[in-house]
Amino acid sequence: MLPKTYEPTNVEEKWIKIWQDQGLFKPKIDKNQKPFTIVIPPPNITGALHMGHALDETLQDIFIRYARMKGNNAFWVPGTDHGGIATQNVMEKILKAEGKTKEEIGRESFLERMWKWYGECGTTILDQLKKIGCSIDFSKENIRFTMDDQRAAAVFQAFKELWGKGLIYRGERMINWCPRCYTALSDIEVEYEEEKSFLWHIKYPLTDNSGHITVATTRPETMLGDTAVAVNPSDKRYSKVIGKKLKLPLTNREIPIIADEAVDVSFGTGAVKITPFHDPADFEMAQRHNLEMIQVISYHGKMENCPEKYLGKKVEIARKEIVEDLKEAGLLEKEEPYKHNVGRCYRCSNHIEPLISEQWFVKTKNLAKPVIEKTKKGEFSLYPENWKNPFLMWLENIKDWCISRQIWWGHRIPAWYCKNCGKESLFFDERGQLKRVSLKKGLKPVVSKEKPLKCEICGGHEFVQDPDVLDTWFSSALWPMSVFGWPEKTEEMEYFYPTSILVTGYEILYLWVARMAMSGMFHQGKLPFPKVYVHGIVRDKHGQKMSKSKGNVINPLDIMKKYGTDSMRFSLIIQAIGGKDIPFSENSIIGGRNFVNKIYNVSRFIHLYAVKDRIYKPDYLSLDETDKWMLSRFNETCEIYSKYMEEMMLPEALDRIYAFLWDEFCDWYIEFSKPQINSNQKDKKLGLIISVFTDSLKLLHPFMPFVTEELYSSLSGYLENHSNFLCMEKLPTAKKEFSFKETEKKISSLMDLIKTIRALRAQFSIPPSKKINVTISADEKAISILKELEEHIKTLAGIENLKIEPNLTKPPKTIAAVSGNFTIYVNVEGNIDIEKEKIRLKKEEKELSPLLEKWKQKSLDESFIKNAPEPEIAKLRERILDTENKLKKIKELAGYLDEAF
RNA sequence: GGGUGGUUAGCUCAGCGGAAGAGCGUUCGCCUCACACGCGAAAGGUCACAGGUUCGAACCCUGUACCACCCACCA
Numbered sequence: 001m002l003p004k005t006y007e008p009t010n011v012e013e014k015w016i017k018i019w020q021d022q023g024l025f026k027p028k029i030d031k032n033q034k035p036f037t038i039v040i041p042p043p044n045i046t047g048a049l050h051m052g053h054a055l056d057e058t059l060q061d062i063f064i065r066y067a068r069m070k071g072n073n074a075f076w077v078p079g080t081d082h083g084g085i086a087t088q089n090v091m092e093k094i095l096k097a098e099g100k101t102k103e104e105i106g107r108e109s110f111l112e113r114m115w116k117w118y119g120e121c122g123t124t125i126l127d128q129l130k131k132i133g134c135s136i137d138f139s140k141e142n143i144r145f146t147m148d149d150q151r152a153a154a155v156f157q158a159f160k161e162l163w164g165k166g167l168i169y170r171g172e173r174m175i176n177w178c179p180r181c182y183t184a185l186s187d188i189e190v191e192y193e194e195e196k197s198f199l200w201h202i203k204y205p206l207t208d209n210s211g212h213i214t215v216a217t218t219r220p221e222t223m224l225g226d227t228a229v230a231v232n233p234s235d236k237r238y239s240k241v242i243g244k245k246l247k248l249p250l251t252n253r254e255i256p257i258i259a260d261e262a263v264d265v266s267f268g269t270g271a272v273k274i275t276p277f278h279d280p281a282d283f284e285m286a287q288r289h290n291l292e293m294i295q296v297i298s299y300h301g302k303m304e305n306c307p308e309k310y311l312g313k314k315v316e317i318a319r320k321e322i323v324e325d326l327k328e329a330g331l332l333e334k335e336e337p338y339k340h341n342v343g344r345c346y347r348c349s350n351h352i353e354p355l356i357s358e359q360w361f362v363k364t365k366n367l368a369k370p371v372i373e374k375t376k377k378g379e380f381s382l383y384p385e386n387w388k389n390p391f392l393m394w395l396e397n398i399k400d401w402c403i404s405r406q407i408w409w410g411h412r413i414p415a416w417y418c419k420n421c422g423k424e425s426l427f428f429d430e431r432g433q434l435k436r437v438s439l440k441k442g443l444k445p446v447v448s449k450e451k452p453l454k455c456e457i458c459g460g461h462e463f464v465q466d467p468d469v470l471d472t473w474f475s476s477a478l479w480p481m482s483v484f485g486w487p488e489k490t491e492e493m494e495y496f497y498p499t500s501i502l503v504t505g506y507e508i509l510y511l512w513v514a515r516m517a518m519s520g521m522f523h524q525g526k527l528p529f530p531k532v533y534v535h536g537i538v539r540d541k542h543g544q545k546m547s548k549s550k551g552n553v554i555n556p557l558d559i560m561k562k563y564g565t566d567s568m569r570f571s572l573i574i575q576a577i578g579g580k581d582i583p584f585s586e587n588s589i590i591g592g593r594n595f596v597n598k599i600y601n602v603s604r605f606i607h608l609y610a611v612k613d614r615i616y617k618p619d620y621l622s623l624d625e626t627d628k629w630m631l632s633r634f635n636e637t638c639e640i641y642s643k644y645m646e647e648m649m650l651p652e653a654l655d656r657i658y659a660f661l662w663d664e665f666c667d668w669y670i671e672f673s674k675p676q677i678n679s680n681q682k683d684k685k686l687g688l689i690i691s692v693f694t695d696s697l698k699l700l701h702p703f704m705p706f707v708t709e710e711l712y713s714s715l716s717g718y719l720e721n722h723s724n725f726l727c728m729e730k731l732p733t734a735k736k737e738f739s740f741k742e743t744e745k746k747i748s749s750l751m752d753l754i755k756t757i758r759a760l761r762a763q764f765s766i767p768p769s770k771k772i773n774v775t776i777s778a779d780e781k782a783i784s785i786l787k788e789l790e791e792h793i794k795t796l797a798g799i800e801n802l803k804i805e806p807n808l809t810k811p812p813k814t815i816a817a818v819s820g821n822f823t824i825y826v827n828v829e830g831n832i833d834i835e836k837e838k839i840r841l842k843k844e845e846k847e848l849s850p851l852l853e854k855w856k857q858k859s860l861d862e863s864f865i866k867n868a869p870e871p872e873i874a875k876l877r878e879r880i881l882d883t884e885n886k887l888k889k890i891k892e893l894a895g896y897l898d899e900a901f
Numbered sequence: 902g903g904g905u906g907g908u909u910a911g912c913u914c915a916g917c918g919g920a921a922g923a924g925c926g927u928u929c930g931c932c933u934c935a936c937a938c939g940c941g942a943a944a945g946g947u948c949a950c951a952g953g954u955u956c957g958a959a960c961c962c963u964g965u966a967c968c969a970c971c972c973a974c975c976a
Contacts, residue, residue, distance in 0.1 A: 005938065174974095192973095199976085217976060230976095264975055272976050281974040340976090354974090386905065390971065393904075397972085506971085541913080543969075574924080575914075580906080581970085583913060591924055594938045605935035655915085655923080670935080755942090761930095762942040768931050798933085851920075863956040872919055872957095879920070 002607065006600035008564025012706045016130045024728060025137040027075040029495045036067035036074045037499040039480045039528075040136075041512070042146060044083030045121040046090050049128045051538040051546060051584060052505060054556040055576065057132045058569045059535060060503045062650055065135050065702035067500070069731045075496060077483045078129065078136045079144030080122050084472030085181050085347045088409040091117060107408050107433065114409050118145070128557065133565050133705045135727060144483050146475040147411065154482035155411045155475050156449045158523060162362060163447045168403075170439050172358045174283045175402050176343060179301030180350035183406040184359050186471060187399055188510050190352050192341040199338035200323060201269065203331045204229060204246040207254055213238070213246060214333050216268030218340050219275075220326070221319040223248065224306040225296035226255055228274040230285060233259035235270050249331050250322065251307060258289050277356050297353055315351070358438055360404035360413060360468065367518040368395040374527055380517065381531045383648050384579045387509065394510050401515075403471045410469030415445035416452050420460035434464045477515035480528035487523075502529045505537060506579070533648055534579050538572070541585035559589060566704035567592035570654070573703060577651045596707050598662055599700070602693055603711045605670065606718070609677050610686050616718045618688040625789060626672040627688055629747040632740040633664045634692050639734040641699050650703075657699050665692065668751065675795050690718050695732040749820050750789050756819035757797040760826055763840065764815060771800035773827040777808035782821045810893060818889045820882070841894045845887060852883045 019025065038060050043053055060076060068074035091114055092102055102110045122145065126138055136142075145151065162168040176185045200220045203212040215229055226248055231238035238257070245254045262285060263272050276286030276293040286293055296306050303310040303318045309325075310318045326332040343352035372395050374380040375388065382388050404413060417426055417437060425443035427436040439445070445466065446452045452463050475482070480502075484493040498520070504513060513532055520528035539545055540552040547553065559568045570592030575582045610616060623631070637660040644653035669692075673685045694715055701708040705727065712726035723729045757774065766772060774797070776786060786793070786804050794802050810816060814825035815837060858864055859876050 002935090004936065215976080219976085262975090267975060274976095279974075279976080281976075284974080341973095390905070393972075509971095537970095543913095577915070578906095580914090585913090587925070588913075590938075594936095597938045598936065601936035601939085603935085608935065652915090659923085666935085667940085671940095674934095758941060759943085765930075768933060768941070855920080858957085861956065865956085867956045868919075875919080 002604050004601075004604075006564070006597050006707065008566065008596070008706065009561070011710045012131070012133075012560075012565055015706050015709050016133075019135070019725070019727065020130075020138055022725070023137065023139075024725060025074075025076070025135045026139070027077075027137065027142065027492075027496075028073065029491055030073055031495070033071075033073040035496055035500070036064070036072035037077065037496045038064055038075075038501060038503065039077040039483050039499055040079060041502075041504045041508070042079045042081035042144070042476070042479065043125050043129075044081050044086050045118055045125060046083055046086045047121065047124075049125060049132075049556060051554055051556050051572075053128075054132055054559075054568060055535060055538050055572045055582065056503060056505060057129060057134050058572055059533065059576070059650065061132070061134050061705070062573070062702040063501060063503065063533075065705065065727060066645055066731075068135070068727065069698065069701065069729060071730060074135075076134065076136050077144065077496075077499075078126070078134075078138070078142060079146070079479075079483060080118075080125055081476060082118070082145070082147040082410065082472060084405060084410045084469070085183060085407055086472075087114070087117075088407050089181065089347060091409070102408065106431070110408055118147075131557070131560055131565060133569065135705070146472070146479070146482075150485055151475060151478075151482045152411060153449075153488075154478045154486055155470065156414050157487040158474070158478050158519065159414050159470075160447055161523060167363045167367065168360060169363065170358065170360050170445070172356060172440070173361065173400075173402070174280045174354055175357050175359055177299060177353045177355050177357065178345040178348065178350060179299065179353055180348045181345060181407065182299060184357055184402055184404060185345065185352070186402045186473075189346045190343040191346050192343055194339055195342045196337070196339055197342075199268065199336040200326075201333035201336065202249065202273075202326055203333055204249060204255075204273075205331075206241065207245040207247050210244075213241065213257065213271050214269045215271045215273040216336075217273055218338065219278075219319070220322050221303070221310075221315055222275040222278050222296065223273055223322070224251060224303070224310065225275045225277050225294045226273045227276055227286065227292045227294060228255050228258050228289065230258050230260045230263050230272045230274050231270060232261065232263040232265045235263070235265050237270060249329060250325055258285075258291075260285050260288065278354060280354050283356065293356060295355065297355065299355075301351075301353060315353075358440070359402050360415075360470075362401040362403055364398045364401050364518070367522055368398045368514075370521040371395055371514070371517045371527075374517075374521070379530065380527055383531060383533050387506065387532075387534050387579075391509060391514065395514060398514075401471075403474050404466075404468040405471055406468055408469065410472060411475055413466040413468050413470055414449055415447055415466040416463040417443060417445055417466070418455035418458060418460045419462040419464055420458050421455060422464075426464065434467045437466060473511055473515060476512055477519040478523075480516055480520065481524060497524070497528070498526050499529045501531050501533055503533045503535065506534045507537065509534065535576055536579055536581035538582045538584050541583050541587070543581070543583050554584060554586065559586070563589045563593045564596060564706070566596050566707045570595060570704055573654055574651055574658070595658060595662065596704065598666065599697075599711065600707060602661075602666060602670070603714055606686065606690055606693070606715060609682065610690070610718055613717055615720050616683060616687040616690050617720055618691045619684050622684065623688075625743055625747060626669060626792065628740040628743040630665065630669040630688070630692060631738040632744050633660060634695065635734050635738040637696075638699070638732055642731075642733065654700075654703050657696060657703075661696055661700075665696065671796055672792050675791060686718075690715060694719060694722075697726060698729050698731050701726050701729075746785055746789075750786075750792065753786075753819045753822055753824070754793060754796045756817050756822075757793075757799075757824055757826070760815060760817050760824065761798070764826075764828070766826075768798060771798055773801045773803075774799045775803040775805065775808065775811060775814070775825040775827075777805055777823045777825070778821045780806050786822070816893045818886045818893075821885070823889050823893075838894060841890050845890050845894070848883055848887055848890075852880065852887060855880050855883070 041056060043049060064074045064076045095102060126143065129136060130138060159168065176187065176190045178185055197218055199216050199218055201214050201216050202220065203214050205212045213229060229246055241257050242259045244257050246257060248255050274282045274285055274291065276282045276291055277295045278297055294305055296303060297315060298304045301315055303313050310321065345352055372392060375392055382391060422443045425438050425441050426434055429435045454461060480499055481497065484490055484497055486493050516528050520526055544550060544552060556568065567589050571589045572582060637656055640656045641653050673689065676685045694712060697708040697712050709726045716722040783804055783806050790802060793799060811825055814827050816823060816825045855876060859880060865873060
């Protein structure tokens with residue numbers, strides 16, 4: 001005898017191994033078959049997968065398995081991402097734990113450690129993908145990595161092509177600098193967060209001693225780098241001082257008062273301190289007015305180029321001291337509580353310093369254009385559609401992309417410099433390593449994959465490579481091409497590109513999706529995929545983002561271990577409606593776990609009655625009414641399922657199978673069938689049960705691969721035709737000949753009847769073990785329908801003797817209820833509380849009467865009759881008739897009550 | 902400041918023009934020979950608020966109020 005509850009662990013391990021060993025998911029190029037391809041959003045090799053990955057991978061696996069079972073040549077391209085800053089940070093932490101820094105061990109050995117880490121962590125991640133059930137071929141040669149040789153070739157090619165067309169340039173711009181990660185970031189790698197702070201009002205004295213000007217700032221420490229104060233030219237308060245000079249407090253410098261339209265008269269004091277080096281708006285203004293720019297905050301986030309007192313101090317500390325010093329000098333007018341947005345690094349959460357720096361950029365305006373066009377034309381679509389507008393808006397306002405990072409882990413920028421020509425432009429550290437490059441003095445980079453042999457300008461032979469690496473998203477942007485071997489003209493590229501769909505979370509829509517689309521258009525003239533399925537973020541049960549610091553992280557590995565992968569997949573997907581965020585808690589898995597157990601028990605039921613190694617087939621020539629009902633329900637389920645799947649409405653499709661299997665198949669059909677399973681009808685019934693159940697498993701398989709594969713395999717011995725693997729089976733489709741609408745109506749009224757009797761039993765506390773005697777009355781026609789279903793009523797309502805008679809008046813010693821056209825009389829012995837019974841009937845009457853009145857009024861309403869569609873009117877009339885009938889019967893019953901007992 | 906989504910049962914959310922739904926939780930009765938991770942029966946909702954369109958509105962329109970997220974250089 002099988003255990004009562006499903007044990008997922010061994011089953012999952014078994015199928016992971018078998019699927020791989022059989023090579024079922026190996027990519028194959030077959031020009032006669034249509035490919036269905038998804039490239040995985042490569043997980044960063046930063047550690048373990050989280051709940052968001054579980055969702056992302058599950059969604060993709062569903063698309064892939066569904067496509068495979070539909071008969072497409074499905075290929076899910078796996079791989080991992082080197083993950084730039086994020087991964088470097090992980091390694092820095094590891095080193096710190098060992099008491100080392102990356103500077104101490106040097107660039108080369110640091111990179112060695114990183115590659116070793118990739119070896120370990122990459123494997124861990126692939127193992128976890130297996131556990132999630134991903135139908136990926138995990139053989140080594142199929143796994144891609146954003147930094148392996150082939151991907152490196154793609155990165156170089158892309159860089160060269162962009163450089164060749166003048167779309168990559170190096171320039172000095174205001175960029176976002178993370179002092180913690182010690183690198184520049186692109187604009188979209190900064191996260192803004194509201195912070196409570198102060199607006200400090202500081203007095204700047206005029207040099208002519210004619211008074212002072214008060215400026216308001218949220219960053220007093222930057223005043224040390226002020227090179228002007230700006231006012232609006234139309235601001236009468238300041239018209240007389242424009243052009244005068246101010247003495248910059250705490251320093252010996254003098255700065256001018258300038259006039260600029262950008263200054264908001266109504267904000268603060270209407271006078272703005274201008275720190276060109278450390279504020280984007282000030283930088284622009286400085287360019288208009290040709291102001292000096294002084295860097296007072298270093299790349300390490302410490303004060304520099306400033307009075308001795310603050311030199312080398314961290315920004316936060318300098319801020320406090322400066323405010324104190326101003327207060328002491330009587331120059332702090334007020335300290336106003338103030339909320340404002342502060343930029344934080346998306347990788348380490350530290351404060352971002354905007355500052356001016358020479359970096360590599362990609363010109364994006366023209367790259368975005370073709371993508372905008374494709375999107376507007378509908379050739380590129382996002383699901384859900386709500387993302388279309390934000391996506392377009394972002395592309396339309398796109399800014400140049402800073403692609404250089406001052407870290408070590410990543411694709412080194414393929415730019416080389418002649419040491420001889422670069423005497424004034426190349427800066428080396430004490431170890432002789434190139435640490436900084438400036439092209440301001442006209443040094444020309446040579447873009448090349450290998451070290452150039454000879455300088456074309458001076459004939460020199462010594463070259464050094466740019467010390468920076470590329471933004472990790474630069475290689476990710478090429479992923480849908482690089483995975484197929486681009487820029488080589490490979491067969492894979494030819495066959496699989498463009499891919500079919502991309503599945504990812506909305507948080508990387510701009511960071512990744514937009515850039516893939518641009519790269520695809522630029523390098524291939526084709527989008528990498530026609531549509532994107534955008535899903536939400538897995539949050540905790542309160543809707544909070546999961547984070548280590550909040551301590552609300554749920555680890556998918558723990559969940560899978562405890563409840564099984566199928567349960568987790570079910571629970572995630574059933575909630576993933578419309579791409580919304582998912583509030584996930586351990587509690588929400590229980591529904592999935594229960595469902596897995598439920599279907600497992602269906603197989604248990606089958607095994608209990610079926611004879612081993614015997615073939616069971618449905619006999620479609622001798623179907624009874626319940627068989628037809630069930631086939632018809634399954635048929636509709638197939639129809640709805642495939643409609644939803646085609647529209648990418650996965651949760652809705654899953655919900656339909658769930659409801660079919662649990663409510664219709666288990667709760668009704670199996671129950672209907674039980675008496676016949678103990679009779680000579682057994683084989684026939686089992687045949688149908690097995691057939692419909694295994695077909696349901698097929699529909700369910702993309703969502704819950706392990707349990708369905710396991711059950712299918714355990715049942716396949718009963719099947720006349722079956723594949724070796726459920727995952728390679730063909731999906732069942734709806735068949736017209738199995739749609740029995742009349743039968744559905746009939747059975748539905750039968751179900752109502754049974755429910756009414758059960759309710760009656762519950763109301764009068766008749767224990768389930770006690771069989772009852774029942775008489776059902778109705779008109780002749782309805783009676784004839786009931787007669788053939790008599791047995792089902794008896795078993796499902798716990799009836800000993802059932803009499804079905806036309807037009808009967810209430811027999812003595814019975815309680816009664818009305819269901820549709822039927823009046824039900826249940827014999828009772830002993831004492832029944834007549835008052836209670838009266839109250840029950842009165843209550844029902846009270847509920848129905850006003851409704852009936854309302855409907856009657858409506859049916860008489862001329863404008864309703866005139867405007868409403870015909871079926872609607874008919875429906876209402878039928879409802880009125882039924883209700884009138886029912887009310888009449890209820891009143892009759894109430895009347896009889898007194899004499900009947 | 903702009904944009905997007907949300908406000909429906911105690912909780913998490915479906916439904917998006919024709920009698921208010923699911924899962925979990927709650928109450929009552931059942932270890933009925935697949936399943937107590939189960940079965941049966943129930944309780945529980947002026948569908949945020951105010952107008953409007955319509956024969957008819959949770960659903961469409963217009964406002965309002967909160968909530969969430971995204972974008973934006975207001976010091």
